[in-house]
Amino acid sequence: MSDFYRTALDMKEELVSYRRRIYCNPEVGLELPETTAFVKETLESKGLEVEEIAPSALQVLIRGKGEGKTLLLRADMDALPIEDRSDLDFSSKRPGKMHGCGHDIHTVMAMGAALLLHERKDELQGNVKIMFQPGEEIFAGAKLMLESGLLEDPPVDAAVDMHVDPMSPVGTLDYPPGPFTTSADNFTITLRGQSAHGSAPNNAKDPISAARDLHLNLQSLRAREVAPGEYLVLSICSFNAGNSHNIFPDEAVLQGTMRTYNSKVRDYMLQRIPDVVEGIARLHEVEADFDIVMSTPSIENDPQLVEEISSYLESFDLKFKSNPGALISASDDFGYIASQIPSVLMSIGCKPEGVEKNFLHNSGVTFDEDVIPVGAATFAHIAWNWLANN
Numbered sequence: 001m002s003d004f005y006r007t008a009l010d011m012k013e014e015l016v017s018y019r020r021r022i023y024c025n026p027e028v029g030l031e032l033p034e035t036t037a038f039v040k041e042t043l044e045s046k047g048l049e050v051e052e053i054a055p056s057a058l059q060v061l062i063r064g065k066g067e068g069k070t071l072l073l074r075a076d077m078d079a080l081p082i083e084d085r086s087d088l089d090f091s092s093k094r095p096g097k098m099h100g101c102g103h104d105i106h107t108v109m110a111m112g113a114a115l116l117l118h119e120r121k122d123e124l125q126g127n128v129k130i131m132f133q134p135g136e137e138i139f140a141g142a143k144l145m146l147e148s149g150l151l152e153d154p155p156v157d158a159a160v161d162m163h164v165d166p167m168s169p170v171g172t173l174d175y176p177p178g179p180f181t182t183s184a185d186n187f188t189i190t191l192r193g194q195s196a197h198g199s200a201p202n203n204a205k206d207p208i209s210a211a212r213d214l215h216l217n218l219q220s221l222r223a224r225e226v227a228p229g230e231y232l233v234l235s236i237c238s239f240n241a242g243n244s245h246n247i248f249p250d251e252a253v254l255q256g257t258m259r260t261y262n263s264k265v266r267d268y269m270l271q272r273i274p275d276v277v278e279g280i281a282r283l284h285e286v287e288a289d290f291d292i293v294m295s296t297p298s299i300e301n302d303p304q305l306v307e308e309i310s311s312y313l314e315s316f317d318l319k320f321k322s323n324p325g326a327l328i329s330a331s332d333d334f335g336y337i338a339s340q341i342p343s344v345l346m347s348i349g350c351k352p353e354g355v356e357k358n359f360l361h362n363s364g365v366t367f368d369e370d371v372i373p374v375g376a377a378t379f380a381h382i383a384w385n386w387l388a389n390n
């Protein structure tokens with residue numbers, strides 16, 4: 001057993017109590033005053049240096065001996081705007097808010113790693129920076145921290161992140177090389193025409209007809225301009241116009257999302273969608289706006305860093321089961337960091353025994369707390385070895 005795992009097991013009860021406290025007081029979005037204060041005060045009481053580099057955005061720096069590189073470990077702290085139906089005896093005290101994406105677990109795994117590495121900082125051959133971000137679910141927190149100097153002073157050389165997977169048991173750890181999560185681009189298309197009586201379509205500039213053609217042509221774009229084997233989802237999920245039987249409306253609004261693992265496909269589509277919108281608008285003599293309201297790049301795991309991590313984990317106490325072909329069809333704003341420095345996202349199993357359907361973002365999802373010491377020690381083990389080897 002490596003020291004980190006043994007120590008993490010000794011700390012389990014304490015870390016679980018932190019987790020339950022965060023779990024039952026969930027905060028959503030970019031403002032997480034209570035969670036942030038709790039993490040900051042707890043780590044400071046143990047002698048760590050914690051800096052709030054932006055509102056609800058914490059950075060912990062553990063300086064090792066001498067000069068060396070800096071590795072970033074990432075945690076997100078925000079909850080979801082859903083009702084907690086998990087039926088736990090420490091369930092959410094806040095109506096309509098729940099840690100349904102496991103960010104409470106991420107927070108305490110990173111707190112655990114901070115405590116483990118702080119204890120042995122004299123042996124660290126470099127620095128470990130640990131980030132605790134708000135607003136992951138709205139793809140805003142990582143960007144906020146990047147803009148607040150996250151990767152500077154000392155400059156960060158590589159990053160490692162972990163997301164819980166409540167569908168796989170503890171002991172599973174997936175971190176395939178290359179694309180792992182999709183990018184996400186949520187967009188709104190507004191078509192503005194001219195209203196008129198339903199009996200006189202010749203007087204209208206009909207935004208409904210334009211929106212209909214646009215919907216069809218966006219699907220053609222996917223079908224005819226992107227290779228069939230390429231993963232690309234382009235979904236229009238909201239289509240709103242008009243409120244009467246006999247009035248052509250002024251406006252039609254479409255909302256949709258696009259997901260792909262391939263950044264070249266993403267770039268291509270983000271240039272072609274506005275072309276198509278403009279072309280259809282011209283055809284129907286309406287005005288059009290295409291706005292991206294929320295987005296994040298895909299996460300592409302750095303193959304070299306994946307290989308290094310895999311070699312470090314050979315000397316870890318737990319032998320993880322890993323699927324090198326794993327793919328996550330969701331998105332995470334860690335993509336903003338991964339597109340700037342060599343990074344790896346790992347998906348860590350935490351399915352409680354006997355629980356079957358157990359999905360992230362589901363109001364009944366539950367997590368096996370055994371993952372907490374495992375994740376904390378895995379983070380610490382990787383950081384310690386990476387600094388020793390780089």
Ligand SMILES: [Zn+2]
Pocket residue numbers: 101137360361
């Ligand atoms: Zn989520």
Ligand SMILES: [Zn+2]
Pocket residue numbers: 101102103136163
């Ligand atoms: Zn998440």
